Amino acid sequence: MLDNLTQRLAKVVKTIRGEARLTEANTAEMLREVRLALLEADVALPVVKNFIGKVREKALGKEVMDSLSPGQALVGVVQQELANIMGADLGEKSSRLNFATQPPAVILMAGLQGVGKTTTVGKLARYLRQEKKKKVLTVSTDVYRPAAIKQLETVSGQSGADFFQPDISEQPVAIARAALDHARRHFYDVLIVDTAGRLGIDEQMMQEISGLHQALSPIETLFVVDAMLGQDAINVARSFNEALPLTGIVLTKLDGDARGGAALSVRHITGKPVKFVGVSEKLDGLEEFDPVRMANRILGMGDILALVEEARKNVDLKAAQELEKKLKVGGRFDLNDFQAQLEQMKNMGGLSSMMDKMPAQFRQAAQSTNFDQANKQVGRMAGIINSMTPQERAKPELIKASRKRRIAAGAGVQVQEVNRLLSQFEQMQSMMKKMKNGGMMKLMRGLKGMMPGMR
Template identity: 50%
Template sequence: MAFEGLADRLQNTLQKIRGKGKVNEADVKEMMREVRLALLEADVNFKVVKDFVKKVSERAVGQEVLKSLTPGQQVVKVVNDELTALMGGEQSKIAVSNKPPTVIMMVGLQGAGKTTTTGKLANHLRKKQNRKPLLAAADIYRPAAIKQLETLGKQLDFPVFQMGDQVSPVKIAESAIAKAKEEHHDYVLIDTAGRLHIDETLMDELKQVKETAKPDEIFLVVDAMTGQDAVNVAESFNEALGITGVILTKLDGDTRGGAALSIKAVTGLPIKFVGLGEKMDALEAFHPDRMASRILGMGDMLTLIEKAQSSVDEDKARDLQKKMRDMSFTFDDFLDQMGQVRNLGPLDEVLGMLPGANKMKGLKNVQIDEKQIGHVEAIIRSMTLNEREQPEIINASRKRRIAKGSGRSVQEVNRLIKQFEDMKKMMKQMSGMMNGKKKKGGFKFPFM
């Protein structure tokens, strides 16, 4: 998960005070010393840390906390509130033009993932908002930049406008907008050139593109793993261009998270989106309140529900409930459910969105091996249709054939069949419990 080191430190610190019946100034002072160290280790800007600690301390020793019935929990709430405010308070949405297309200019240094993020943003706009974007290849300097965008466009089935590398980026941007109007695209995403470092030539060109394209948004793509350098880059680009928002990439990597916690406070620029993986759907709208909850171990059920609603087939979920009730759940159904759950994202990340997951015994250190899931799929796909529907017919010779076909051992085949039968029994019990509660309709999460 993003901010893993910071999350562990803050959660351990807050856990000490959460259950206290009484909280005094000495308790708060000790807690804030730990919080300060945790934030500094996460590469959060020193001035930002100083202001944050001051605000939390003042509120935490206020009368509304010290005289409350649950002062420890109130202190945790104060930290959550201030952490949310630090990252921007509320979600900053894309500014939409009254006269389509909405033009978004993508800027940033080389290596931050700007071109890939352009494709991810287009994918997000189509999937989440049902929009029709046009991608414009205006990076004429980096070798293969145009080809990369075209490859992404082909992969995602998006049109890509390009005029080669001998036409000025200004002309490309102007022509792309005209093309979008002609073909009724509601968004134009202009992928501009980057540099290894900020220079006057780069900024002059970007200013010319801005003047011609008159973008509704200018998104700066920065690599979260660069820490405070990301904040410095944001300041420089903002000073020259007037950035409207930041997209942080690689927030799922080995990052200390300081950039995400510092950018808004230092530059005033909102974080609009965060990249949480390499897949083309691994771009999320940034919600400061949800990220604060994740960091403090309170889960992020809203994002999990949104992921489920966009990834899970409700008709299949209803069919599954019926099969659970009459014990007709098959290995084919199991494969289908594995696919739907995997569509939610990396499984360890999904588990991290569950409230209190950080306190579940053993869960924190669970390493979910995607290869192991692949092995399970290989075993099931090596079964015949009859075997998938009636596992009880799988005798010793069939097990040897399945093991050979999947490249796994007979012991692994035996273990999977046993686990499958145990799961069917558990599902039968869960189904009976839910029927007993007489819950009505609505969206159902897989296996629930």
């Protein structure tokens, strides 16, 4: 996200050196670069003007600590204001969902057609079930598109939430009231209401969703917007904000947009916090939004906390501790361990998802990587290991020519791929030793040679 801004700031940090104070002269060029990068990222012009004004006001006259260059000091001011413009000044609790009501807590989802609203309902249901331990019911009031109702039924099933089957001969308000009554009688904690969207703003849609809001009195009214809309997202957000008392925003498709200006603009225009971001098409691809951490990612500082949280949720901690203990006492890293590491990587979203949360210097080390090819290769490697016997996985040195041919036939690959896997396994063995003695940078340099396309 906002890769252009990250690159521009990195360049300017290097050019401002050796001064003890930030002045109009030594910040002018950097502020110009920031302004251009924000505009290219499709951030709304009023937001850009406001942002640059605040950065200039806070930066001028600021003393530069001995340990920082003027460029680094200015980046600190930019980071703070980026976080503020995305909601840090509203306070941490503003980005959390509110459940302070008599159950069921009703969450009304609003937004245009095609922004990922129905998929987001499924993701949110999964999040509420797994992270908040809530009993969740979903319902669609989109009587105009039966396919939308079927889609919500499908994603609700995949998320583990229950689905209320609507009578499409009824009006949306009647459907919503019936679902709410069902949720009360069956003791649901949360009812998520998906609404009909249009390709553009129209009066009928706004009247319908306003009627739903009046009938349901939702505790949360979330505006779902496609991050790729850019400037158009501003006008849509303004219209919904005028029609509904929004409580928060969900930004979808953040993974597919290099510009990402909507993240900076929508909150500023509506005054409402961004509560969630969609970072992949998978049902687990919904993250709580943290403005400070997002500002760090924009500035190339990465989001190591998100990576740690991902590991906490998906990594088998007991297995990791056992491997660490095994290596410390001189045990061998074998193909069983290698397969477990591949599985953990897959559970954390693959290489591209992990790399996206790394600081800029790590991403640069792998900028030529074809991650799609690398992730496919991970799957083939797992298949090859599954074709081995337990003895071969424990003692890879047993795998000679005849065994390689048998393994290749079992996995449906060429013998050359078995040879490649064994070579990559040896590299991984070496990397595990470096993890003990040399830290993350050595690991990343080793990882570059492990996957196809990593040069």
